[in-house]
Amino acid sequence: MHQIKEFENKKVLVLGLAKSGEAAARLLDRLGAIVTVNDGKPFEENPTAQALLEAGIRVICGSHPLELLEEDFALVVKNPGIRYDNPMVAQALQKGIPVWTEVELAYLISEAPIIGITGSNGKTTTTTMIAEVLNQGQQSVKLCGNIGFPASSVAQEATANDVLVMELSSFQLMGIEAFRPHIAVITNLMPTHIDYHGSFEEYVAAKWRIQEQMTADDFVVLNMNQEIASSLAKQTKAQVIPISTQEAVDGAYLADGQLYFKGEQIMAATDIGVPGSHNVENALATIAVAKLMGIDNQAIKEALSAFGGVKHRLQHAGQLEGVTFYNDSKSTNILATQKALSGFDNSKVILIAGGLDRGNEFDELVPDLVGLKHMVILGESAPRVKRAAEQAGVPYTEAQDVADATRKAYQVATAGDIILLSPANASWDMYANFEVRGDSFLATVEELKGKK
Template structure:
């Protein structure tokens, strides 16, 4: 861990807790800052805040009093989920107080270089692949960010020869100042999180922050199949490394003659790769680019790609039973992700979908539902999804109350050779706390089928 004096004897407000806020507060305290933590949850219901209080950190809980801005804070470190229209955050911006996220702190103290991955879809799979490939090469890789541990905590023990592999959301990337990954990856860019960012232009700008501090010595891996993304990326100072599933990418990764290539080197045949789906081929090309630039051997890459079947809750193979293959794609919380999942299979599909109603429709799924023989719905959006399925010509639509019922019904309406796919196209919060909980219940229900 680097010894920095940036925050020593400076007043810093940590806004919002959860794991990243606790880690940020403790790190800043260790760095000699005068830390105040402000969290909306009352103190008597807030064990994290109680722990910080025991460490001698000032804690204010139960509300976000705007008067905090009069306390002379020189920095604010906010939880990524707190929007910029929060009065304290917008007030700080108006006053010129820098607003950071915990990722910036992690970068400032890390001895190890960063490989940063962002994008609308595919971040988790790409990050996981990179991490596994580096480890397969018998080198140390630290998994951090949205998957793995809190970055500002795990980098405290990182060494120069390690690799910090970090998944980054647009929310996190809005709160950086000096953060500079040696290798940056953007998997793709579609419209998303507009309720947070306001416009697709602001969303794209947040994503492109991943490369804003890169120099000619760094690499920026970009999806060359998205022309608008390549145009946005052209402003970088880093060396652009393109990847493409449909065209030659001589300076990056592509598919030629049934093989994955990096530059002029054949890495692995497509037939050997066990991870299903065209969208995952994009993730594989991005990951191969990142690890080849890091000096990882082809043997390590092949070892991972011939064994890795998917990230938990992301087109994850669960089991084959009575001729049916079950896949858990609970992380598909929007139609874009569900399109990718539907596109990954040629077999007839029994689709399980539904969840929180955010006001959107589902008709953009229709062109991807030609293989869907039955739709099993649940949650607030059940009726909307049924309407879409009828338009798509799906003959069987069954409304269920919960995941256990949905799995039973899906099996009842399936045949040997079918894929039974949970890909909800919705957030989980109407019935389940997280998409992970929803996926775990699906997995359990699949394994208890009789």
């Protein structure tokens, strides 16, 4: 890592712990900063804070005292999930103290070039795809960022011979200044996290910060299936590499069932290891990055053909007596479920859907439901999902929870069918998060296999 000197003997406040806060605190301490950690969780219930204190780092737990900002802090590094209207953050900004997220620290110390991936849907799958393709091409890859490995921790171990493949959320990107990836990917932009950002325009602006410091020596991969990408393409100094499933572009595209890069055929779309039109877009973004990184076509094809998906994101969950199970618990909105269904023959699909919605109807999902073999419906949104099923003419069963739904789906399935958990809803009516919901599905599939 680069042994930068700018934090030596500077007071830095790390606001909020979790993995990224701990990583930032330890890195800043290593760089010679005078670190204070402030976390809302009481000290006696906070093993991370206890470990940091043992390491000689000052910790203040249980509340966020505004008087703390009377100290002469040169910088605040905040947890990405803490909003900018949080009193501590707002007052720090009012005092003119820079407020970063830890990905900025990762950039400042990283010897390795960075490939940054952001977007509304598909960023984790695309990040993982890119890492696997680069690995197949004999590149030394280190995954980090929003995918679960703090960037500021991973960057400490990276050398100039590595590549940091970094998933980035809009929350993280709001806290950067000098951050500059060599390649940036924006998978797509949909109205999401509006409660945090205030408007779709502000959300897009946060995502677009990924390219703010890029130059003509860098590359930004944009999904030209979206109109917004055309206007963004005119607003960057980086070289734009377009991707499209709708037309031939001067980048990566789909034509006659084949994936191309700048006119060169790479592989058939049907050879991608995971189904769905969204995964064709993810694969095109991956191909664009791989070609920019000098990976040969055979390595790209081998890695994408072997790609088994990411847990809870259209994850292949095995077969039982000819019935195939897919865990797409991450589909927490209508668009994600539409894309999941696009990869299958509806007549063979038994769809498990429902959960916590935002009070919306599911009319726009109806065309995608037409022709489904069956639906199993659950959760708070069940009455509205049932109306959509009835409009689509799909028979349905009601279930108490995901485990019950999985068993009921298997009861109506025959060899050749697909049981797809793709809820089109959030999980919080029954589960702590979509991972817990997906794990319940996976556990029930294993239970059914055990009985056979």
